Amino acid sequence: MDTEKKQHSEVTVDDILQVLGPFGRFNVFNFILILFPVFLAGMYSSVYNFEAMDLSYRCSVPECADDPLMVNFTIPHDEDGVPYKCLRYAPYNTSLFDNSSQCMPHQFDSSNEIECDSYVYLEEHSIVKEFNLGCQDWKRSLVGTVHNAGFFLSIPLTGLASDKLGRRMAVVFACVANGVFGVIRALSVNYEMFVIFEFLEPAFGGGVYTACFVLALELVGPKGRVFISLLFNTMFILGGVTVTVLSWWLQNWRYLVFVIYTPAVFVFVYIWLLTESFRWYFSKGKYEEGLDVLKKSEKMNNSSVPNEHYDQVEKHARKQREARKYESSESKQSSFQQMFTSAMIWKRLFICSFLWTCSTLVYYGLSINAIELSGNSYLNYIVVIVIEAPANICKLLLLDRYGRKKVIAVAYFLTGLILVNYGFVPAGTWSIATYLGGKFFITLAYNSLYVFAAEVFPTNYRTTLLAICSTIGRIGSTVAPQTPLLTRYYENLPTMLFGIMAALSGFLVLTLPETNNLKLPDSLKEAQDQDRREETPETTERTVDTKTRL
Known part of the structure; x- marks a missing residue:
């Protein structure tokens, strides 16, 4: 009885968010600001396919x-x-x-x-004519490889900036860097200059999606996370479709690059417009600033939160920060050192990194190979991108209902089954439908992975750990532009490789804890508790029910 009373008396940030509502005016205003760089990132992730598109x-x-x-x-x-x-x-x-x-x-x-x-x-709409790259396919495919290689630098750089300087500064820095280096790339006078800035643009700005995602995720409670992920994925898809249509219309790679990169430069005004994450403020001991964000949200949403709730949240945040300091002093290690001497963190880091690598290899590999399919290359690419929309809707419907692990694992297994058997399907309508089926399920798995991975890492180093996973995962997207070359040995070798990697990912997902309807872990201890809850599901269910009643 005392335990139950104590649980009802405790108020967490997620309880305040439930009162404020996930989509009040405060949230909508900040989500609109955050989603614009995501839309731009969707264009930037696909533009290299059209800059270096093969010509007749x-x-x-x-x-x-x-x-x-x-x-x-x-x-x-x-x-x-x-x-x-x-x-x-x-x-x-x-x-x-x-x-x-x-x-x-x-x-x-x-x-x-x-x-x-x-x-x-x-034809003359790509760099192939301007830089005389005829019959040098390796130089064309190198553009995509160099572009994706830039993420090895940008994602950890943005992650560190996000955890040290704040989520807002990371978003502004990455997006403005995209704009500056992208515009310079449009002025390239030769292939060498073009490739250098093809690398520098994502190297300094490629982490904008991760920075935006973490900021948006920390502004909502558990029930809003999947919907936020859907919004992100939808804007990313719109970005990919938009850059395809623009390329088809403009038929000039320089005009295309100018048009899509110039708006990113003006994102610097977000320094004054965008709201910082209150969770980040709390993790840095800036309690007044964090509470100001919550009170601003209360005012804009016309909600009413009792003052004692803010007091309890501040006490809870101070208690967590003091606990981390105490653990550090007891073990004579900083929280950062503790994080990377934890076997649990290393296990999750390895698994999530492998999942990310497989996902990017299959996801980008299928998109790139779609351009090589017969028919209109622009339409092929649009269809392969648009098939992601129903996958994202399924994610919204399934993740909260059936849990993260089951949905993601099944999606990986179905991706593997479809792509391994793709080569045995006769060419034609069924072959295209099978190909799109593979893209559908890998999209469902990959986009759900963003939510899942964010929920298994603690707040104070969430962006950094996600950045490491995403950085290692870029091995897959870096290799993906080279996969069309495998068709020289066997026509269906790329899809068979994709299928095997997806199946392996399905097995690894099952080794992670279920995080559905649980609050984000704010410390290493809370992240470790996820494994304990996994071992005692009945206790977890009772805890979730109690928090739901709050």
């Missing part, structure tokens, strides 16, 4: 003054009658050619195919 071109035949009518006998053709891009027939004797005379078939040796010295470009 053929060998230049200077002996015939590049007369297109001479292509039939100067360049070999494939089985479909399409001229080869990188080969031409060798002339018998160049001295016999006279620019004033017409080229003739007998002047070329059709049994001797040679590589091209120069090219005639039939």
Whole structure:
């Protein structure tokens, strides 16, 4: 009886958030601000596919003054009658050619195919023409690899900035960096300059999505987390669709880059507009600032929170901070050292990093390979992106109802099953439907992973730990642009690789604790308690029910 009374007398931040409501004017105003950089990030994550998009071109035949009518006998053709891009027939004797005379078939040796010295470009909307990258596919695929390699630097950099300087500063720094380096990239005078700024832009700004997600997640209670994730995923999808449509319309990579990166520069005004996370304030001992954020939310939402609730929340935050200091003094380790000497943290860090790597490899691999499918490349890419929308709706409906572990594990297993068997489906409608099915389930798993991983790490180093997972996970997205090259060995090798990696991820998810309807852990001890609750589910259910009644 005393225990129950004590539980009812304790008030946490999540209880105040329940009173304030998840979507009052305060929340909506800040969510709109936060979602704009997420929309931009959606465009930036896809733009390299169109900057370095392959073009239609053929060998230049200077002996015939590049007369297109001479292509039939100067360049070999494939089985479909399409001229080869990188080969031409060798002339018998160049001295016999006279620019004033017409080229003739007998002047070329059709049994001797040679590589091209120069090219005639039939399109001009990507860097392939401007920087003369004909028949240098490795330079095209390198653009995507370099872009994703930039995240190895940006995500930990943004994570540290978020935990040390605040969530707001991390969002502003990353987004403005995107804008500055992106605009400079649009002014590139050669391939080398382009590649350098292709790396620097994500290297300093690639962590904007993670910084925005953590800030938004910490502004709502447990019931609002999945919906916030849905909003993020929806804006990210809109960004990908928007950059595809813009590329299709503009047909000029420089205009495209200017248009999408310029707005990011103006995000610097968020320093005065965006609200800092009260959880971050509490974790840094800035209790007055944290309470001011909650009271501002109360005023804007026209809610009424008893003053004693704020007093109890402040006491609870002070108690947690003092407990962390005490644990540090007892163990003679800082909270950061404790975090990284915890076997539990290392286990979760390894598992989440592996899941992130597999997810990015499969997610981006399927998107990139979609451009190589037959038909209109822009429409293919849009369809593969849009299929993510129903996956995100399913996430909203399923995660809270069935729990994080079950939904994510099943999604990984179904991704693996579909993609491993993709190669055995006859080409046509069913083949495309199967491909989209794989993208659907990996999207469900990958986007749910953001929520799940954020819930298993403690507040004071949540962004840093998420950043480490996301950084290691970028190995997958860095390798993904190279996966189309696997088709040289076996046509369906990329999808088989994706399927096997997804199946392995499904098994690993089952080793993490369930976090559904539990409050975010604010300390290492609370994160460790998640494993104990996993071992005693009945106790967990009673605790959740008690907090729900509050």
